[in-house]
Amino acid sequence: MILRSLRWRLILAGGGAIVLALVLAALGLALLFERHVERVAVADLEARAMAVAALVEPQPDGPPAFRKVASDPLYEQPFSGHYWQIGLGSSVLRSRSLWDFGFPPAEAPPDPAPPQGRRVLALTGPLERPLLALEWWLEVRSGGESLPLRIIVARDRAELDNARQGFLSDLLPYLGLLGLCLLAASSVQITVGLHPLRQIRAQVAALRSGQRARLGPDMPQEVQPLAAEIDALLDARDDELAKARHRAGDLAHGFKTPLQALMGDARLLRDRGEADIAQSIELVAGSMRRLVDHELARARIRSDRLVAAVADPAVVIGRVVAVLQRTPAGAELDWQVDVAPGLAARIDPADLTEAVGALAENAVQHARRRIAISARRDGAHLAITLRDDGPGAPDAALTRLRQRGARLDEAGDNHGLGLAIVADIAAAAGGELMLRNATPGLEVTLRLLSAAKG
Known part of the structure; x- marks a missing residue:
């Protein structure tokens, strides 16, 4: 249920993005803080290396020697985490804090020499503790001799790790508070962003109640295409209703007068004492009237069944031809049927049967010897063509039929009401x-949308 809500989808997506951003920010800040602390520690080691270098004292008449080591609590306590070691030639001097531990000796400075003779190292110190170390190579000249001087100053990395953990401990509550503020701001943003949907809902309700005819262009830019599509759908529905009314008028025009005449004849027969015949006529006329009323009601109802309806032209044409061949006029004609295989039309089968039946009946009325029926694919459409060898129709009548709302039964030609009904069926099916x-x-060509044959 939550996944079907746009609000919850946006909140969950925004919350996930915020959490991810805060995690990455915490990791990045921790890394930057660690590098900053390490730079500060290296700067401290450099200062201490300068102080340790002062322990080497050149001699005027001999090699340089170590002077007395000044007392420093950091370097006097064994395994205090602060260490130094001086290598002068083959002589080595260590801080008391190293106790019996010594850094590996180096026979010569590294080649190539690091900038300014200094480099930062990661060493393992007493008690297998990781150390941050600064190695400094110098050259001491005294009494005509030159000796390499190697100074290593180190400190325990545990202090740096503790500083980073303390920084994260102080940072996380603030990141959590920031996350809550961002989630609240995101919720407000989503509420404001989805507010136009309420406007759409209100306008759709107004459409349903008849207060509005269309949604109109007064919509946010992002939902305007949707509103335009809905308005276009409403326009199409209005056209469908208008065609349904035309169809209802055509049916009323075609059947009302004959049914009234039949009922009048039945009354005359009853007055003459032919009650049985009158009753029979009244039953038949009543049945026809019910069928007409049913068809009129169907014509006035808008239905969505055409959206998914699919008809097989070969089956429909075969049934229509089979029925007409049993009629006296149809039996005397030469029927030529040529339907390509695998065709399917996007139309209700009953409507296609009605349309093809009306076209075929008109062709039977006017054909002399032959009627040809074919069905072919035409791009995204298919074309059902019926051709007779009769006299044809006036060009003016054909032109009027192509006009919107024109009906051939009002034009006075010989093709009657059927073609107007077929035109409405074709237009309703697209x-x-x-x-x-x-x-x-x-x-006569009936051009319909093609569909995939199931």
Whole structure:
């Protein structure tokens, strides 16, 4: 449930990013602090190395010698963590703190020599403790002799580690408090950022209640494309409703008058004493009226079933042709059916049957000897074409049919109501109906969206 909430997704993602950033910041600050402490420690070791170097005293008539070591509590206490060692030629002098431990001797300065003869080392000291050490190479001249002087000053790394741990102990509470502040700020930011969604919800509610016709352009830039798509969907739905009303009007126009005439004839027959025949006619007319009412209701209802509906043109065309071949007029015609394999149309099978049936019935009424039906793929569409060898239709009627809202039953030509219904079905399915005179005959093409055949 939480993962379906945009707010919680953003809070969790932001919280994770904040925690990661704080962890990386803590590690980076600890590393910087350690390097800073180490630089301070190295600077202290350099100062102590200068003091230790003063223990070497040149002699005017002989080699240099060590003077008396001054007392220093840091270097007097055994294993105190502060150590020094001087190597002058073959002579070695150590601080008392080293006790019986000595740093490894060096026969000669390293080659190449480090800058200023100094380098920082990591050594192991008494009691196997890690040390931070500074090695300093000098050359002492006295009495015509030159002797190499090696000074090592070291301190226990435990002090540096303790300083780093103390720094982290002081830093972590502040990082935790900073994290809480950042999470609170992130929550406020998310709340402010998602506030426009409430506006969308309110406007959609207004749409449902009829207070608004469209969402409109007064939306944040990031959600404006969504609002535009919703408005476009509403426009398409309005067009669908208008076509449904046209269809309802066509059906009422086609069946209302004949049904009234039948009911009138039934009353006349009943007045003449033909009650049985009148009752039979009234039953048939009543059944037809119920069917018409059902069709009118279906035409007025908007349905989403066309979104996922898929029809097989080969099956539909085969059924329509099989039915019409049983009629007297259809049995006398030569039916030529050519449907490419593997076709599927994005339309409800019942609507496709109604459309192909209406086109085929019109073709039967006007054909002389032959009707050709074909179905082919046309890019993202498929085209179902019916062609008869009849007289065709006036060009003016074909032009009017291509106009929005035009109906051939009002034009006075011979193709009747069926083509107008087919045009509405094609438009509702995202396709189109195209007509042209084929000389001889009329060629009608039903162009529909293609679909993957299941």
